[in-house]
Amino acid sequence: xxxxxxxxxxxxxxxxxxxxxxxxxxxxxxxxxxxxxxxxxxxxxxxxxxxxxxxxxxxxxxxxxxxxxxxxxxxxxxxxxxxxxxxxxxxxxxxxxxxxxxxxxxxxxxxxxxxxxxxxxxxxxxxxxxxxxxxxxxxxxxxxxxxxxxxxxxxxxxxxxxxxxxxxxxxxxxxxxxxxxxxxxxxxxxxxxxxxxxxxxxxxxxxxxxxxxxxxxxxxxxxxxxxxxxxxxxxxxxxxxxxxxxxxxxxxxxxxxxxxxxxxxxxxxxxxxxxxxxxxxxxxxxxxxxxxxxxxxxxxxxxxxxxxxxxxxxxxxxxxxxxxxxxxxxxxxxxxxxxxxxxxxxxxxxxxxxxxxxxxxxxxxxxxxxxxxxxxxxxxxxxxxxxxxxxxxxxxxxxxxxxxxxxxxxxxxxxxxxxxxxxxxxxxxxxxxxxxxxxxxxxxxxxxxxxxxxxxxxxxxxxxxxxxxx
Amino acid sequence: xxxxxxxxxxxxxxxxxxxxxxxxxxxxxxxxxxxxxxxxxxxxxxxxxxxxxxxxxxxxxxxxxxxxxxxxxxxxxxxxxxxxxxxxxxxxxxxxxxxxxxxxxxxxxxxxxxxxxxxxxxxxxxxxxxxxxxxxxxxxxxxxxxxxxxxxxxxxxxxxxxxxxxxxxxxxxxxxxxxxxxxxxxxxxxxxxxxxxxxxxxxxxxxxxxxxxxxxxxxxxxxxxxxxxxxxxxxxxxxxxxxxxxxxxxxxxxxxxxxxxxxxxxxxxxxxxxxxxxxxxxxxxxxxxxxxxxxxxxxxxxxxxxxxxxxxxxxxxxxxxxxxxxxxxxxxxxxxxxxxxxxxxxxxxxxxxxxxxxxxxxxxxxxxxxxxxxxxxxxxxxxxxxxxxxxxxxxxxxxxxxxxxxxxxxxxxxxxxxxxxxxxxxxxxxxxxxxxxxxxxxxxxxxxxxxxxxxxxxxxxxxxxxxxxx
Numbered sequence: 001x002x003x004x005x006x007x008x009x010x011x012x013x014x015x016x017x018x019x020x021x022x023x024x025x026x027x028x029x030x031x032x033x034x035x036x037x038x039x040x041x042x043x044x045x046x047x048x049x050x051x052x053x054x055x056x057x058x059x060x061x062x063x064x065x066x067x068x069x070x071x072x073x074x075x076x077x078x079x080x081x082x083x084x085x086x087x088x089x090x091x092x093x094x095x096x097x098x099x100x101x102x103x104x105x106x107x108x109x110x111x112x113x114x115x116x117x118x119x120x121x122x123x124x125x126x127x128x129x130x131x132x133x134x135x136x137x138x139x140x141x142x143x144x145x146x147x148x149x150x151x152x153x154x155x156x157x158x159x160x161x162x163x164x165x166x167x168x169x170x171x172x173x174x175x176x177x178x179x180x181x182x183x184x185x186x187x188x189x190x191x192x193x194x195x196x197x198x199x200x201x202x203x204x205x206x207x208x209x210x211x212x213x214x215x216x217x218x219x220x221x222x223x224x225x226x227x228x229x230x231x232x233x234x235x236x237x238x239x240x241x242x243x244x245x246x247x248x249x250x251x252x253x254x255x256x257x258x259x260x261x262x263x264x265x266x267x268x269x270x271x272x273x274x275x276x277x278x279x280x281x282x283x284x285x286x287x288x289x290x291x292x293x294x295x296x297x298x299x300x301x302x303x304x305x306x307x308x309x310x311x312x313x314x315x316x317x318x319x320x321x322x323x324x325x326x327x328x329x330x331x332x333x334x335x336x337x338x339x340x341x342x343x344x345x346x347x348x349x350x351x352x353x354x355x356x357x358x359x360x361x362x363x364x365x366x367x368x369x370x371x372x373x374x375x376x377x378x379x380x381x382x383x384x385x386x387x388x389x390x391x392x393x394x395x396x397x398x399x400x401x402x403x404x405x406x407x408x409x410x411x412x413x414x415x416x417x418x419x420x421x422x423x424x425x426x427x428x429x430x431x432x433x434x435x436x437x438x439x440x441x442x443x444x445x446x447x448x449x450x451x452x453x454x455x456x457x458x459x460x461x462x463x464x465x466x467x468x469x470x
Numbered sequence: 471x472x473x474x475x476x477x478x479x480x481x482x483x484x485x486x487x488x489x490x491x492x493x494x495x496x497x498x499x500x501x502x503x504x505x506x507x508x509x510x511x512x513x514x515x516x517x518x519x520x521x522x523x524x525x526x527x528x529x530x531x532x533x534x535x536x537x538x539x540x541x542x543x544x545x546x547x548x549x550x551x552x553x554x555x556x557x558x559x560x561x562x563x564x565x566x567x568x569x570x571x572x573x574x575x576x577x578x579x580x581x582x583x584x585x586x587x588x589x590x591x592x593x594x595x596x597x598x599x600x601x602x603x604x605x606x607x608x609x610x611x612x613x614x615x616x617x618x619x620x621x622x623x624x625x626x627x628x629x630x631x632x633x634x635x636x637x638x639x640x641x642x643x644x645x646x647x648x649x650x651x652x653x654x655x656x657x658x659x660x661x662x663x664x665x666x667x668x669x670x671x672x673x674x675x676x677x678x679x680x681x682x683x684x685x686x687x688x689x690x691x692x693x694x695x696x697x698x699x700x701x702x703x704x705x706x707x708x709x710x711x712x713x714x715x716x717x718x719x720x721x722x723x724x725x726x727x728x729x730x731x732x733x734x735x736x737x738x739x740x741x742x743x744x745x746x747x748x749x750x751x752x753x754x755x756x757x758x759x760x761x762x763x764x765x766x767x768x769x770x771x772x773x774x775x776x777x778x779x780x781x782x783x784x785x786x787x788x789x790x791x792x793x794x795x796x797x798x799x800x801x802x803x804x805x806x807x808x809x810x811x812x813x814x815x816x817x818x819x820x821x822x823x824x825x826x827x828x829x830x831x832x833x834x835x836x837x838x839x840x841x842x843x844x845x846x847x848x849x850x851x852x853x854x855x856x857x858x859x860x861x862x863x864x865x866x867x868x869x870x871x872x873x874x875x876x877x878x879x880x881x882x883x884x885x886x887x888x889x890x891x892x893x894x895x896x897x898x899x900x901x902x903x904x905x906x907x908x909x910x911x912x913x914x915x916x917x918x919x920x921x922x923x924x925x926x927x928x929x930x931x932x933x934x935x936x937x938x939x940x
Binding site for chain 2: 104105106107108109128129130150151153157158161162164165174178179180181182184185186187188189190191192193194195197198200201202217218240241244245246247248285286287288289290292344345346347348372375376377410411412413414415416417418419423426427430431432434435438439441442443444445446457458459
């Protein structure tokens with residue numbers, strides 16, 4: 001504990017309920033990591049769970065007064081260590097602020113506190129015939145505050161955009177303890193710099209989000225699903241290209257050969273593991289338009305050389321067709337120490353990226369790719385055989401090589417999971433020197449003492465030189 | 471001319487072609503104002519028209535060296551004075567950088583220089599069966615650089631979003647003369663703070679945009695148009711509410727009684743000037759889905775009490791039905807000195823806003839409202855009878871009162887035109903003190919010497935107190 005510790009704890013106990021200031025080591029331990037495997041975490045001074053914006057502001061003012069850093073945390077479902085604890089810092093968990101304040105169908109907005117789970121908001125909107133579009137795979141156990149802090153994506157982004165596209169306004173507590181409102185409840189607005197957008201994806205480094213006003217849309221029609229088995233990566237890429245230039249699928253996912261094999265070994269679904277790739281497309285256009293788009297999906301896959309194409313308009317059957325995609329992560333996870341990538345490339349470079357990932361295979365490693373083909377955001381996955389130190393080192397090197405490949409193909413090191421602790425090196429390679437300087441200038445302008453989520457999200461300096469091209 | 475003037479001009483002539491450094495008073499005069507009537511403009515030291523990013527960077531470094539401010543300018547079509555000249559500054563016009571560098575259908579992007587006109591990009595995309603969605607009314611004479619700098623909107627925003635939603639990456643010249651790239655060519659990406667979003671809508675106060683990578687979508691189906699004549703503002707609001715909760719129209723515009731009268735006096739179209747409002751809705755869903763949505767538009771208007779509803783699926787006829795909307799601005803403009811508002815409110819408050827605007831009528835004034843009902847962004851318009859000083863003062867007061875009304879209804883002072891010179895007072899009333907401080911902190915971090923577009927876009931300080939509620 002820092003020398004500031006006892007006085008700060010006394011102060012916290014004066015503004016928060018006793019139960020909301022947690023120092024019990026076992027309880028603290030459950031808040032030290034997010035879901036990213038293998039990343040370090042410090043031992044926090046305390047975990048606090050404020051219940052109101054006023055309490056959050058009081059906590060921030062106390063922390064600033066004592067010079068103690070703050071790590072904002074939502075539901076702890078992150079995949080890049082963004083909310084991992086920092087030694088001697090306060091972990092401020094916003095899970096007790098979980099009210100859906102308001103849903104207004106005509107305005108087309110929901111006002112929610114940060115601890116509301118994504119799936120709960122989606123269910124509440126559905127009762128009004130409305131839809132909150134962003135649907136991370138963690139929908140049932142991730143919170144809106146974390147979604148906003150990481151600009152979370154999901155399966156439906158390809159048509160409906162990411163979290164950023166659905167956030168109209170935020171209430172935030174700034175690093176000086178003041179409370180402000182950013183953005184507007186109206187659908188449009190250009191008054192001043194887009195600070196709402198700046199806070200979305202800022203991973204807790206600029207302040208704490210205490211309320212979000214998000215956009216709701218009319219609920220789309222039930223999806224039709226088309227699944228195609230493709231004989232080569234080139235064929236799969238060609239099908240993706242044909243589809244995205246002709247229509248806007250509401251989902252377009254890809255699994256490569258290794259992913260199909262790993263899933264099939266985990267849960268036999270009858271996948272053709274001899275094929276190169278599985279493409280899963282959906283359309284949520286209603287009626288005849290949906291039937292026509294489903295035909296377009298089928299035709300694009302067949303013309304690209306699909307050996308099999310299956311189509312369904314039944315929701316339960318559609319969900320079955322998506323099962324292989326949903327099982328990918330757990331299927332890989334059980335094989336050993338997992339490194340989950342999150343790179344994105346321009347859609348025309350998808351096939352090249354997957355081929356480069358396949359070429360990284362080595363003894364003791366399982367390497368495969370699945371992800372959001374429709375917007376070029378893939379999750380190449382590297383698993384090192386458990387207990388094999390050589391494989392672990394090779395996996396770590398492969399993880400870095402995948403980021404470099406994405407950058408060489410004109411892409412980015414993270415499409416939706418964020419930088420956190422995991423991608424600080426990759427970020428340093430992605431951004432040029434002037435951009436890195438700009439990022440730091442922004443951080444310093446808002447948090448001059450560097451107390452908010454230190455060591456996260458910003459580029460590591462100096463950057464590791466890019467690997468020379470082969 | 472400042473004492474720095476001659477040396478700076480020599481420097482500019484060393485890096486730019488002789489014709490690209492303009493000091494001839496007549497030529498300079500044509501670049502002093504944008505299209506906002508009645509706003510002040512200084513006399514620039516020179517107008518320069520660089521042709522390459524390298525030239526832009528050289529111009530910035532020279533200006534910084536001599537301590538001379540820079541006013542970025544695109545096509546000069548702005549409506550809030552954002553590119554009006556500043557006394558003794560350099561006006562940097564980017565109209566010579568007008569190349570469409572690339573259109574890539576599979577990646578779904580266009581790479582364009584800032585001087586490319588919006589309509590030209592839309593036409594070029596159309597040749598590939600693709601669509602650049604943002605369509606300001608000035609489409610044929612506004613440039614992409616200006617669209618990005620102001621986060622321009624348009625008629626199709628209600629379904630497809632504003633410029634912000636279509637910008638993936640930017641090349642910018644920063645206030646220190648360095649060149650950097652922000653964002654990514656991939657559709658998704660969360661690497662670092664969203665500086666692309668920060669630059670969109672920053673109105674030339676943070677740097678100069680020298681290239682934009684924008685998103686293209688598949689061309690939607692031709693629109694079906696439904697026009698309804700509503701007997702009251704309440705009825706029009708009710709129809710809008712029914713429509714936006716049930717579907718996503720590709721256009722949803724409103725004209726109030728005064729606007730219908732003014733248009734009818736300008737060009738007789740047979741509008742029912744006894745009615746309270748005209749609603750114009752479109753759907754671009756294909757085939758049967760489009761027919762169904764058109765029926766939904768019709769039914770919503772009829773159930774709200776429409777006295778007449780006309781529908782068409784013929785593109786030429788649809789354009790005729792939109793004529794009244796397109797004629798609104800020129801119809802008002804000829805009546806005297808025009809004050810064009812651009813407020814936005816939550817959609818549920820549309821009727822209240824229009825009623826408050828109507829209540830501001832006074833001798834010598836014409837006050838009416840038209841605009842983008844589907845996303846709550848309206849253009850109340852106040853015209854003072856020419857040569858009537860009393861009317862001019864009343865118009866100016868009404869203009870301010872409309873902003874206050876929008877703020878009281880939970881809205882914003884500008885939905886799509888930007889702050890420029892025109893709304894600095896309104897912005898100061900909209901943003902709370904902490905938000906205003908944040909805006910200035912960001913500005914100072916990027917442009918510590920305050921050389922980029924000084925006196926624009928940021929809140930006037932100290933803010934005028936909000937008018938007391940009636």
